[in-house]
Structure formats: C-alpha cells, structure tokens
Amino acid sequence: MILCTGESLIDMVPDGSGHFRPLSGGAVYNTTVALGRLGQTTGYFWPISRDLFGEQLLRPLAEAGVETGLCPRTDRxxxxxxxxxxxxEARYSFYDEGSAGRMLALEDVPPLPDSVSALFAGGISLVPDPCGAAVEALIAREHDRLPVMLDPNIRPFFIQDADAYRARLNRLIPMADIVKLSGDDLExxxxxxxxEDAARRVLDLGPTIVLQTGGASGARALWSGETVSAPAIRVEVADTIGAGDTFNxxxxASLNEQKVLSKAGLAGITPGQLRDALTLGARAAAITVSRHGANPPWAHELG
Structure with a gap:
C-alpha cells in the first residue's frame, strides 16, 4: 500500500458568476485520490474534520478505494x-489557522501497518507546526525501510519563516528517494x-531521483545516469488545479506496476522504467488539466 500523508482541504473555486464552488482538494489529497483512481492500493493519513467539509473530503477517497482507517477524526x-x-493558472488564499490538519501533532502519528510499502508526502503540510514536525517525524522514522517520495509544492505566500522551512527541506530531502520539483519550486x-543546475543541487543532497517538471515543457528525471525526459501532452487547458499532484x-503508479517502487528497485532502475513513469505521469496530468478543478483520471481513461 502506498501511504500518502499531507493536507486535505476545500478549494473554493470561482464559477464565473461571482460565486465559489467548494471542491475537495489539497496537494497530497489530490495525489491520494488519483492513485486510488489509477487502481493502486492506497492509504491516507491526515486528520479529517467532523464538519460538513470533512464528510465531503471522505467521499472521493471512498469512491477511489482509498483506505482511511489511519485518519484521526477531529472537531477542528x-x-x-x-x-x-x-x-x-491557480493562485490560493488559505484559511488554515487552528484547522484539523494543521494541528496534527507528534502523538497523533501512529505505527504503520505492515501493508505500507511506500510513503508519499509534501505540500503545505510541511510548512507550519505542529503538522510539519509530525510529517517530518514520520519520514525520519520510516525512511530507512520504506521508499519515500517528496513533493514540497512550495507556496511562498504560505511560508512565514523561510529560513525555518529551508532548514526543514534540507533535512527531508536527504531522507527521500524521489523528490519532485516544479520550475517555481526550484526558483x-x-x-x-x-x-537544471538547481535540480542537480537537490540531487546532490542525497535522493536517488529528482523529477523536474515544467508544465508545457514536459518532465525530466535526474539520477545517476543520463537525464531522462518525457514531453507534455498537448490538450486544451481548462485550469491547472491538481496537475502536478496527478503527475505524482x-x-x-507506474513505478509500482513495474515493481520498482522499493529501495532496491529504485537503486537499480533503468532509463526505460523512468521514462515510462514520466510518461504515465504526463498522460494523467493532461487529463486533469483538460477539465475544471482537481479531477484526476480513472485507470480506464488512460487505456
């Protein structure tokens, strides 16, 4: 089971008439739903509120077959x-102080079941405490035995203490096997x-693979071999909400299906396996950007 840990929230998306529609979202949440829809055995660990929006968040997870037994429920x-x-292009204003996810604490981090085979983490959940410290502690505890993929998905306007956040990333990146960074993240x-020089600096910190994404310019994988790339899929863009999350x-999903989503598998990965992973990520992301909101594809939509 691929276990995802990080924020879930409600995206209040403009409908063009001066009103907002509440859509389930959050970077890690979107990746979790997308993994489930792609047919992967997936789990989610993040506090879920008992309010009406918490119930809304649970529905897509259930529909995608995601295991949510590790999610603590809260009145926040x-x-x-x-x-x-x-x-x-999407820009965000967050209402997060004292929220269900932000108040995740170290004591809320459970022992992981043996069924967990990989970890995915990232998003704004890495920034504030106590939740950032809780996610960091989980990765520190598990990274020696589980492969970890990290996508910081950096939102500068959400970061109040840039030095502290850089220090956290400098601790987390060496513990990750795969790090995905957009052009904005690298900048x-x-x-x-x-x-590319920035991506190589990240690779030098210790991960096995650094994925560099650039929207219409496609994606690249930097690793111990020659750089592997895959082009973006040309589609009519509705919006970019959830594109990078779906790519992840x-x-x-591709690495898991190729049976290389393990410490040993990633250490021995081939250029062809990397290219296949980038390609599936690009194909899935193309479907997401072709429709409004974070609405990742189901496996049957990818053929």
Whole structure:
C-alpha cells in the first residue's frame, strides 16, 4: 500500500458568476485520490474534520478505494483555500489557522501497518507546526525501510519563516528517494541557478531521483545516469488545479506496476522504467488539466 500523508482541504473555486464552488482538494489529497483512481492500493493519513467539509473530503477517497482507517477524526474545522484563476493558472488564499490538519501533532502519528510499502508526502503540510514536525517525524522514522517520495509544492505566500522551512527541506530531502520539483519550486530554492543546475543541487543532497517538471515543457528525471525526459501532452487547458499532484500519482503508479517502487528497485532502475513513469505521469496530468478543478483520471481513461 502506498501511504500518502499531507493536507486535505476545500478549494473554493470561482464559477464565473461571482460565486465559489467548494471542491475537495489539497496537494497530497489530490495525489491520494488519483492513485486510488489509477487502481493502486492506497492509504491516507491526515486528520479529517467532523464538519460538513470533512464528510465531503471522505467521499472521493471512498469512491477511489482509498483506505482511511489511519485518519484521526477531529472537531477542528477543515482548511479552506480560495482560488483565483489568472490565465488558467491557480493562485490560493488559505484559511488554515487552528484547522484539523494543521494541528496534527507528534502523538497523533501512529505505527504503520505492515501493508505500507511506500510513503508519499509534501505540500503545505510541511510548512507550519505542529503538522510539519509530525510529517517530518514520520519520514525520519520510516525512511530507512520504506521508499519515500517528496513533493514540497512550495507556496511562498504560505511560508512565514523561510529560513525555518529551508532548514526543514534540507533535512527531508536527504531522507527521500524521489523528490519532485516544479520550475517555481526550484526558483524559490535556488533563485540564482538555472532550473537544471538547481535540480542537480537537490540531487546532490542525497535522493536517488529528482523529477523536474515544467508544465508545457514536459518532465525530466535526474539520477545517476543520463537525464531522462518525457514531453507534455498537448490538450486544451481548462485550469491547472491538481496537475502536478496527478503527475505524482502517475509516476508512483507506474513505478509500482513495474515493481520498482522499493529501495532496491529504485537503486537499480533503468532509463526505460523512468521514462515510462514520466510518461504515465504526463498522460494523467493532461487529463486533469483538460477539465475544471482537481479531477484526476480513472485507470480506464488512460487505456
């Protein structure tokens, strides 16, 4: 089972008439739903509110077959993210203080069942405490035995203490086997470097694979061999909400199906296996951007 840990929230998305529609979202949540829809055995660990939005968040997880038994329930409120769209690009304003997810504490981190075979983490859940410290502690406890994929999905406006967050990432990245970074992420981390140079600096910190994504420019995998790339799939873009999250799910699904989503498997991965993973990630993301909101594809939609 691939266990995902990180934020779930409600995206308040403009409907074009001055109103907002509440859609289930959150970077890690989107990846979790996408993995389930792609037919992967998937679990989720994150606090879920007992409010009406918490119930809304549970429904897509259940429909995708995601195991939610590790999710603590709480009376704290669900995080809200109000979305504005500019040229199809999403920007967010978060209402998160004291929310269900943000208040995840170290004592809430459970022992993991033996069925967990890989960890995925990231998003804004890495930024504030106590939840950021809880996720970091989980990864620190489990990374020696489980492969870890990390996607920081950096939102600069959400980061109040940039130095503290950089320090956390500098601790987390060496514990990860796969790190995915967008062009914006790399620019925030290393503003004076070209994207590929920045990605190589991340690789030098210790992960086995660094995935560098660039929207229409496709995706690249930097590792011990020659750089592997896959083009983006051209589609008519409705919006980009959930695109990178779906890409992550496609990559993990491909690696899992190729039976290389393990410490040993990733250490011995081939260029062809990497290319297949990038390609499935790009194909899945293309379907998501072709429709409104974070609505990742089901396995049958990918043929």
């Amino acid at each position: 409120l669900t995080t809200l993210a109000f979305v504005t769209l500019t040229g199809g 925030w981390l290393y503003p004076d470097d070209k994207p 799910a496609g990559v993990l």
